[in-house]
Amino acid sequence: MSDHNDLAAFLDEAWLCLEHGVTDKDAGARHPAFATVSPVGWPEVRTVVLRAADRATAQVEAHTDPASAKVQALRCSPFAELMVWEPIALLQIRMAVSVEILMGAAVTERWARIPSDARSAYGTQPPPGSPIDAPFDYEKPGQQSGFAVLICPVQRIDLVQLGDRHRRATFSIEDAWQGNWCAP
């Protein structure tokens, strides 16, 4: 745990946690909850895999199927919140992000780096969420046309760390990530 009074160290700890989630399949930050607003205004949340976390650009990344409900939601309202719970650090990280959806030629390089056995996660037919008659009436051909990248520039970060005494801070791109403490 970082120095209790050091805002910068608190933010450092969060980014280390996120970077760790990209490489360690067992890390809490590997699987953020990804919340969006549906086209009719309902909140939606599902688990995604954290594919990149870059502090220098304050950007995180997830991959998905362009036919998924979350992409439909993002086309109507391009904002999301990602939330991670890191059980070892007892740290909740929330990131408010705007989302850019990349597809086609813009994702060819990333697609080439995805192992062939992992490609089946993308391009399910019929598209994700479509009604089917029996549980396995679908195919996963694993085509690049079924692959989209969600580039997520982070606008705000809210950290809550549990402990003998909880502490919470918020950070924003608008104040150059200086942050401030707030009541938990």
Next chain:
Amino acid sequence: MSDHNDLAAFLDEAWLCLEHGVTDKDAGARHPAFATVSPVGWPEVRTVVLRAADRATAQVEAHTDPASAKVQALRCSPFAELMVWEPIALLQIRMAVSVEILMGAAVTERWARIPSDARSAYGTQPPPGSPIDAPFDYEKPGQQSGFAVLICPVQRIDLVQLGDRHRRATFSIEDAWQGNWCAP
């Protein structure tokens, strides 16, 4: 795991998982992600503790501070989605809910059942999210006026179970929870 082709058994498994989360502090379903839409239309998501799950009434319950941002969000848009990941069953449960906020005399009975050392989670001063000068510049007097109950009648359930072959189904109060399979 329930019979792969049995929709009713799949829903049974999800409710058992939720009921287990209420009583077992280590269960995945103990800590749902709780997504709302903020007053300005941004998605928000944070962890809550699952306090009740009743299949007969299709209702789940969480407790919070009435001064929290989630209550402010719910006063503008009384809809939420709860999402649970159960690592043993490899099961993701999403519940779209409408939310009724109970306070005051309506929660006196529940408040009386909360152990005194757990009451400090409610009624933080200044209210949760308020800027403070140093990380521990807050108090947790644990007063009933800082306690609200979120009663969440479930409208829809979306289940995704990972495995050699993934399976997904949706259930809705509108079709009396009969459900249908859908592409994962």
